[in-house]
Amino acid sequence: MSPLLSRVSPLALLASLSFSSAAVAADINVPANTTVSGQKTFGGTDKITVGAGGKLTSSANPTLNQTSTSTGVSVDNFGTIESTGTGTRAIRFNSGTAMSFTLTNEAGATIQSQNDALQVGTAVTSGTITVNNYGLIQATGTGSNNGQAIDFGNIVAGTASITINNFATGVLQTADADGVRPGNNATINNYGQIISNNFQTNSGADGIDFQTSTGGTVNNYAGGLISGGRHGINISYDPTANKTTSSITVTNYAGGQIIGRNGSGVGSDVGGTVINYGLISGDIDNIAGVANGDGDGVDIDYIGNITNYGTIRGTGAKGVGSDGKTNTSQGVAIGGGVIDNKAGATIIGQADGILVDNSSEGPAFGAVTITNAGTIQGTTRYGVYINSTQNNTITNSGTITGGGGQAIVFGSGDDTLNIRTGSVINGTVDGGAGNDRISLSGTGTFAGAINFETLSVDDGVWTLTGTQSYSSGVTVAGGAELVASGTIGNLVTIAAGGRLSGSGTLGALDLSGVVSPGAGAISTLTVTGNATFRSGSVYQIDANAAGAADKIIVGGTAALAGSVQVTAASGNYAPSTSYAIVQAAGGVSGSFASVSTDLAFLTPSLSYNANNAYLTLSRNGVFFQSVAANRNQRAVAAALDTTPTASPLFLAVVGKSAAGARAAFDGLSGEGVTGALNVGLESNRLFGSTLADAGQFWRSGETRDANGISISATTPALGYASLESKKGPIAPRMTQEPARLWRMWISGFGQSARLGGDAAQGSATQRTSLGGGAIGLDAAVLPNLLLGFAGGYSAGGASTDQRSTHVDTHGWHIGGYGVFTFDPNYISASLAFSDFDNYSRRSVFGLGTGETANANFGSRVLRARVEIGRDVDLFGLRATPFAAVETAHIWTDGFTETTAAFPGFAGLSALTFAARETDSLPLYFGARFKRSFALDNGWRLTPDLSLAYVHEFEPTRALLASFASAPSAAFTIAGARPDENYLQVKGGLRLDVSASVALFASFEGEYGGRTQSYAGRGGLKVAW
Structure with missing residues (x-):
């Protein structure tokens, strides 16, 4: 081997094999705790790996640059990938419209640059893009050098599948721009933090900005935070890029937070669907130099669908919007659609709880249906304000409050307000123009509204208070009850099976059901106009022995029909007592078909003159015994029947119903x-x-x-066991046990018993x-x-x-x-x-x-x-x-x-x-059983059992x-x-x-x- 080659380090050799020149794409591997400098290129199915403690760095734009079509590139970063240049990017995918790659930034790893930390620079239309972040991806630049942590904003159309997963340890953040621009139809699953910051006058710093794409999906899970320097989440409208029917879908789970620090928690210039279990908040941060801000919890300019289980709030506003109108803060601002605020949930705005319009103080784009079982509150203005020419519906079983004095204001459509059990409305309710209706269902109290044409009590029991007016009148359906506690200035129609009670004032009355002034207490019901009692109607009257009874005073005419039912209070009734039950200034016509009472011993009758109807209760000849239900009651009743009719005791019973008399017999017995x-x-x-x-x-x-051997006082012992078998000392043997003639005993006893009643006899348990x-x-x-x-x-x-x-x-x-x-x-x-x-x-x-x-x-x-x-x-x-x-x-x-x-x-x-004098004569037939057992200590235990049949001849x-x-x-x-017969044990x-x-x-x-x-x-x- 050449001495030169022998001196080449293995690490350098590995590096020379792993990296080629920037012009040639290949797998890239940065070993752990190693720094590699310079721009690197990739494409195809290249695998890029940076080990723990390793760093891939350059000042180039970008440090990692795609130069050929990516069909399956994977990036797995355990260390750092960065670009240190001014306004540069760390990773850029920039080749081809068909693109697939997976990027995983592991826990503790960092991808960073001044401009976009991760960018797709071309208009990708197909492929699969997945980002899994457990670490930090950030853009640190401000002003002209700013960028996004992830910028897929060039993907504006097509079928590409985009998924961004930010896990619990993951952070996606920017210093002066949108945190994430996810691209068209992307899905973001956030468990960690997505944070965008704005530097002075930059108003485009949203946590997630879908820009003018056709939409996307955000799932913010427990512990997840999406916080934008302007909006938390936003999508914009551009007639050349998307449509008003475009929408985003946002689900914020319990424990999740979506915050717009100088704008909306969720903002959409198009449509949207929001499901919230956590907190969505639109705030104002009052950064110096930023003049305008509109803090709405959720702001959907066009048609939206909002379901809230948590809290949606708007905490403030300043300046003007892009339309030049003064900004105001709403919990929800929407252009139409559906809002469902569940029990325990809250929608609150510094100005309005909910505002429905076109986002520029004009009529909304569509009708709205609002269902509230929680709390809706406008702190300084309206609970719900609807600017609309369409037919809108509010159903309330929760609380709606308008801090400015008006809780609900409808527009000019034919609107419906459904009031349900549990409804609380703090402030006035204005139906606006149109033919508007109020429906009451369940049980509760309603203080009234203005500019509604009809009110219907559809089921349950409802009390109307205050002064109310409905030009087309009030109707009470069969099975429902209206308690008139205030003034209703128009016609009240009671359907068959319906009920009217209370002591208020009506404009007119059309009765096919039941009327009962006072609802159990003697009262007067006033009708300023005409009263019509239809065939089959029932007038229920409470009366007492002092001469007082329910009454209906009619300012116009009274047309009588139907029946009268009298419920009389207990008391000392005179032989005959009369009551005025209808007084009509315009005169009485017709008559009641029948009259009945629950009193057993007084008979009712009716009489009339020109302006009055009278009820008279007179003593009848019915004996007290005739209503008794058992022997005891009959015995008491028979005694009462013999008492003078003027005696206080007689009078105390005679004014009772049959059931009341039976109770009196039991009480007197x-x-x-x-x-x-x-x-x-x-x-x-x-x-x-x-x-x-x-x-x-x-x-x-x-x-x-x-x-321990049992013997009698006079009989010798029968025998003794052997000495070896004894368990204790042996007494001297005796031919005869000494006689014990005397005994003294002491005993305590106790008993608890239940003697059942006898229905025929009338005795109680x-x-x-x-x-x-x-x-x-x-x-x-x-x-x-x-x-x-x-x-x-x-x-x-x-x-x-x-x-x-x-x-x-x-x-x-x-x-x-x-x-x-x-x-x-x-x-x-x-x-x-x-x-x-x-x-x-x-x-x-x-x-x-x-x-x-x-x-x-x-x-x-x-x-x-x-x-x-x-x-x-x-x-x-x-x-x-x-x-x-x-x-x-x-x-x-x-x-x-x-x-x-x-x-x-x-x-x-x-x-x-x-x-x-009373006798008892029981006879017993039975048997006893016993057996004795000698114990080791010389004691003797004797259990016994006795069973007997008993017959009582005198019970x-x-x-x-x-x-x-x-x-x-x-x-x-x-x-x-x-x-008479029982078992004794x-x-x-x-x-x-x-x-x-x-x-x-x-x-x-x-x-x-x-x-x-x-x-x-x-x-x-x-x-x-």
Whole structure:
């Protein structure tokens, strides 16, 4: 090898192989961390690669120059490609009209020059161009040396596919010109930043400028920023290059921002489609020397389609536009089309929220349809201003505000304003010239508008306030309701099925539906002109016992037809009460075909004279009993029927509807006081059951030897286990267990129950709860005979919510019990006596008196129980079939309620309850099962289960009452009661911890068709 060749470095050799002269195109490779200087040319399918830290630089224009047709050139830059000359470009594609290339600028890489960093210099018409930017592409020149980061502006026609992807780390920026000129029908997908800056007077610095192409698409994703020194995104109009029907499509996603810092966020001199989820803003930056600026959020001069889920705003304007007109700032300025502002979205302009015109204060190029569910606001002028000769529509369920006092202004077309539920309009509404219409749908309040010819209530309920006038009148459709709260100066027509209410003033009335002045309150409706009641119409009237009723005052004539329906308030009605329901200054003609009322005991009738129609309510002969729906109601009604017709109690009920009377019967009945019977009987039963359980405890054999072998008091032990098997110490052997004759026990008990109501009887559901305790002492007076006695205390309550009644009961108990065994049979008996103090409190409803009736009374219960049974062995269990009968008798003292309205005295609704005796006679058939288990520590555990069928021969729980204000009228009222047949389930555990001490606990449930109760006991027994 030549010494000269041996001294040539491998790197230099590689460079000599990789690069040829500038005149010959070939692959270009700049290794990592290497600088290569000079202009390079390329074409065809050349691959150009700059490694990380590498640099391709020159002062030439451009540094990379296409000299032959590009059919598949790829540029992959990890380092820097730059031109350092004045007004020069870094990369230029400049050969042929058919062109395809892919350029990828990686993260951390830079392509830069003073003029265009990347340019296509020829009018390409076909091919595929793709740019993927993860790094920085920038043009740093200003003034005459400025340029774009990407300039494909020479591509103005044809079918070339252009895609520019600026990823999250990517930055496309300029110092004094448009950021990107993407070319005809290009698509830009931006996740990063596209920023153009303007230097002093340069007004052409848009973030993205489609120039006069036929359009393109911009997708700005979350985190993406497009910010222009003038417009954020723009397309211009040139009659020689594109058409007014040309358009751009911009989608700004949530988290994306498109900002024009001295112009529009999105501006189009032609058409456009904008879908916004993020922020689009047109601002004014007040740079010195820049006199003019028009900050519109979105400005589409011709026909556009805008859907907004986010915020579109215009924050200010200055100077004049290209047409010489003073600039004003709008959230949206448009020449026609569709605007849909979604719920939660905002369109706001420093002057107008939305301006529709030809961009020079002339009529718009097309009609506009605006749907608003969000917020539209003009800060100093109009919410929506439409300069148009065409037929435009606004549908509002959101908020429209005009800071200058006018919220909505239409043009001279035949316009429609649709008001929907949720609509709020701050400022006046002007329909302008033409035949304009307002449609109300949903529910809300409308304060009116000017220069509209018709208003229709199409569905829902709408309240009209203020003074409103519609030359062609107001119509209310079937199923809709108009609440007249202000003045409507023209004809109001109510279609069949429609409804008119309120207390306002109408110019005239044509009624085929329903009119109800006041809508539930007694009011007067005024008609200044004529009123016509059509056949099938309904006049609904509210009336009261004081002689007041709804009224319609007519300034002209009243032509009557249809029917009258009377809803009368509760009250003390006189035998006959008359009301003037129509007064017509011009006279009354015709008559109503019928009249009806919801009152059960008053009959309505109608009469007329020349200028009036009258309603009269007169007492009829209907008995209260005839509207009662069950036995309890009939009992109360029968008593009321015997009271004097002039008594306050009679008058309080006679003015009611059938349903109102039934509610009054329930309120007067005092049915919930029967809860004292249920709580008293159950408290006594649980105490008595505790006595019976104590006897069963003894009978099952509770005395044991020290090693846990159960024996009786007199029977020798049957045997003993071997010493080796014992788990604990062994007591000395005895031939007989010492007798333990005495036992003392203490027990607590509680219960919660639901007694279902009976529809035929008319009783309501009652819920009871109680708790108490008992202590007892007994002795085995004979080896087979136990006698004992006990005492106890309990407290409980009963609530009958449907009768607004609560009863509290407190009582003490004493009793005795005994068990006699004759193996394997037994007989047991117990006797329990209880004395109770009861307090009842009930709120009386259905009369309107607002009284609360209180009472304090006593009651006593005596219960006896007898049970027989027999023990048998069943698969290792002790099974005990048994039968038992109980008889209980409760004495309830007589008493009279006092009322909170008259403390210490009986009010209108107070009752007197007679002394009453009530029986209970349940019969039990069942069986018990138990088995004992010796524990390792010498204790013994005995679980048991009892199942029984119960039949109650005397389930009725009733009291005899009379009205304190009319004591001769007595009635029997029945409350909630137990089922006649139900299942009783008991389960328990007994733990013998020594020969003398045992703990016990049990659960008891009773399940019937209407009644369910749950009770529990627990306690301690000690024997000696």
